[in-house]
Amino acid sequence: MTADSFTGLRAVLTPQSRRRGFAGRSRLRGTTGFDGAGRWALLPPRAAPRTATDAEALEHVAKTLLRRYGVICRRLAQRELLAPSWRELLPFYRTAEARGEIRGGRFIEPFGGEQFALVEAVEELRRLRRVPDANHWVVVASADPANLAGLMDDTPRAPVPNRRLAFRNGAAVAARAGGAAIEWLVELSAADQRHATQLLANDAATRPQPVSAWSRRGQLPH
Secondary structure (H helix, E strand, O other): OEEOOHHHHHHHHOOHHHHHHHHHHHHHOOOOOHHHOOOEEOOOOOOOOOOHHHHHHHHHHHHHHHHHHOEEEHHHHOOOOOOOOHHHHHHHHHHHHHOOOOEEEOOEOOOOOOEEEOHHHHHHHHHHHOOOOOOOEEEEEOOOOOOOOOOOOOOOOOOOOOEEEEEEOOEEEEEEEOOOOOEEOOOOOHHHHHHHHHHHHOOOOOOOOHHHHOHHHEOOOO
């Protein structure tokens, strides 16, 4: 969990020549000056030592990741820069599976290793597998955590402001940045291109639920 206060914003906007004055004003506000302004985190970085008192925080993060993605594995956990390491999260997930609170197995290809899922996520993946001809569309901002494009091949996210991606059945098919022309990521029919164009032009597009982002990528054991 991170946040930027107005103090951090003032620190960024203050010219170098005036930062000594900024430090003086910040003491009146109860802060520690330019170096202490800006982001704060509820959880320490992975490199920082943890103590036994972090158990409650670890459980909170583990549950949050499950709610965010529906299915969690090492590859997804590595995207969360402030999250604990996968080694630290595993004991909680294994215990929750043993209690019957979540499911463990191989839910998403081509990811290997242990995977854990919410019960409702497993049911949704099974439903999607039974509908091979689904035509499910969603649009998300490229910086949105629900954007899983490039996760399979480690493709870096393009740092383009206001870039939006259109997904069809879990696969990115088109992208658009601001008022620029649409970039077609796969070959689509004329009808699908018109539909994608309409979705990308709609600034009020609904953000998808985490499980929907996987769509037909989810593979469940029989």
